[in-house]
Amino acid sequence: MKYERTFESFRDSLEQILNLPVHSSDDFRELVNRWTDIEDQIEEELGWRYIRMTLNTENEELMRDYEEYYEGVVARLKPLLHELKEKIVQNERYAPFGFEHMLKVLKNEVELFREENVPLQVEETVLSKEYGAIVGGITVDFMGERKTLQQLSVYLRDPNRSVREAAWRKRFEGIWTKREELNVLFDRLKEIRHRQALNAGFSNYRDYAHRLKGRFEYTPEDLFRFHEAVEKEVVPYLRERLKVRREKLGVESVKPWDTEVDVDGKVLKPFKNVEELVEKTERALVKIHPTFQERFSLMKEKGLLDLENRKGKAPGGYNHTLPKTGAPFIFMNAVGRPDDVRTIFHELGHAMHSFETLHLPTLYRPERMEVAELASMSMELISMEQWREFYESEEDFKKAKIEELEGTLTFLPWCVIVDAFQHWIYTNPNHTAKERDEYFAHLMDRFNPGVDWTGLEEEKRTRWLFQLHIFEVPFYYIEYGIAQIGALDVYRNYLKDPEKALQDYLRFLRVGCSSPVDEVYRTAGAKLDFSREHLREIVGFVAGEIEKLESSR
Numbered sequence: 001m002k003y004e005r006t007f008e009s010f011r012d013s014l015e016q017i018l019n020l021p022v023h024s025s026d027d028f029r030e031l032v033n034r035w036t037d038i039e040d041q042i043e044e045e046l047g048w049r050y051i052r053m054t055l056n057t058e059n060e061e062l063m064r065d066y067e068e069y070y071e072g073v074v075a076r077l078k079p080l081l082h083e084l085k086e087k088i089v090q091n092e093r094y095a096p097f098g099f100e101h102m103l104k105v106l107k108n109e110v111e112l113f114r115e116e117n118v119p120l121q122v123e124e125t126v127l128s129k130e131y132g133a134i135v136g137g138i139t140v141d142f143m144g145e146r147k148t149l150q151q152l153s154v155y156l157r158d159p160n161r162s163v164r165e166a167a168w169r170k171r172f173e174g175i176w177t178k179r180e181e182l183n184v185l186f187d188r189l190k191e192i193r194h195r196q197a198l199n200a201g202f203s204n205y206r207d208y209a210h211r212l213k214g215r216f217e218y219t220p221e222d223l224f225r226f227h228e229a230v231e232k233e234v235v236p237y238l239r240e241r242l243k244v245r246r247e248k249l250g251v252e253s254v255k256p257w258d259t260e261v262d263v264d265g266k267v268l269k270p271f272k273n274v275e276e277l278v279e280k281t282e283r284a285l286v287k288i289h290p291t292f293q294e295r296f297s298l299m300k301e302k303g304l305l306d307l308e309n310r311k312g313k314a315p316g317g318y319n320h321t322l323p324k325t326g327a328p329f330i331f332m333n334a335v336g337r338p339d340d341v342r343t344i345f346h347e348l349g350h351a352m353h354s355f356e357t358l359h360l361p362t363l364y365r366p367e368r369m370e371v372a373e374l375a376s377m378s379m380e381l382i383s384m385e386q387w388r389e390f391y392e393s394e395e396d397f398k399k400a401k402i403e404e405l406e407g408t409l410t411f412l413p414w415c416v417i418v419d420a421f422q423h424w425i426y427t428n429p430n431h432t433a434k435e436r437d438e439y440f441a442h443l444m445d446r447f448n449p450g451v452d453w454t455g456l457e458e459e460k461r462t463r464w465l466f467q468l469h470i471f472e473v474p475f476y477y478i479e480y481g482i483a484q485i486g487a488l489d490v491y492r493n494y495l496k497d498p499e500k501a502l503q504d505y506l507r508f509l510r511v512g513c514s515s516p517v518d519e520v521y522r523t524a525g526a527k528l529d530f531s532r533e534h535l536r537e538i539v540g541f542v543a544g545e546i547e548k549l550e551s552s553r
């Protein structure tokens, strides 16, 4: 599997490309094609190394293989790749029709580039990795055993309330042992980021990050409108749902450790083993669209699926594009839970996106997360109509659907808290650690759907310490909320007219990121709309679907 291309060989090819004369639109096209080819080779090699590493985390050599390649090849090629981007921008006049959006994105990158920010970005990357090391290394005693914070999360679903509470409290006990260290780390990250913004001519990192992410289609003010829309339209509905939860659980108030447990005390079992998961997924896919099933079978035959949970595998799930293989790889940790059904269709949404965009130039692949997640989240929701393959009884089928639909909305308050928190942090860079915690607690209250935090003030103000994104990938989170609303638009269309909605979805997949996000959303039949009116419509739709399912149970 190892096809090696060294830094030197990539460098030589890139230098060749940088010397290519450009005198015509054909030359311009050739430039972009060769750039795409180089990026594809890098992505393919990095992809396999990433896959091997996550399949066997106990093998340190595989981790070194990945890191060596990243640091020794990928990171070192960045300055040359930047020069290539500059060359493309400089030859703008030769660009044929269809490259307008690419040029816009590249010009933005070139404009924001500052030589003095390069070492700062390296420092930021190295520092932000410390978060994972610190939090991953925390262990606490729980029921006579040493547990990591991640292992404790499982107990938040335990039917025994005192077990849930104990696990929940232990998680905070654990993270508090590193509270000081995490705050110091975060302050350093914040300063490095702020300096990069100043170097690039911005007054704060928030505005800089917004531009860096190429968010031309919406402003920070639009996001504030989105936060408010969630507060005013989503939270009140969730408050109603929480009352139902309180009654079903028979508790006086819903404490933070009561939000994840199943209210009926029933655990759904959609499949017994991975063979069954694959078989049922194929049967569902063929009913959605035969092409989806054909591709899934192809991935299976080519050994591009690793689905079952095993000791030594990294947690979570992902879809990795492998441009030279011509098909992606799906990784997950299936154990037979409803979450796994959701995950496989989510990743399959990404996978179909990979297949459909392989022919596009590198920059037009699903780079923007608002777009990538619309593909995966829409597939999740559309697939729901075929979940009878997994849930034989009508009762279980309905229960699974209600959980999925409810989940689309319960995620939103946390999503906007994480976003609003970062807006505040980076536009008030001189705050103290204490002020930061206080502002976070204020947001927790503002978006609280009725969870009882009485007596848990210290926990409430420090909950952000668990959120990796805040440390490692600033401002990357709200995309999930945006895509979730878009996916509900797509699903609503699908229920009205499945054939048309699916045609739109396929067209959307093929477009990739070759035009601005709002246009791409329109292709899918969704709206990029942050208004209260739009959210009211969406919440009304979800509430109506849940009501239909519940009243017919």
Ligand SMILES: [Zn+2]
Binding pocket: 346, 350, 372, 373, 376
């Ligand atoms: Zn995803």
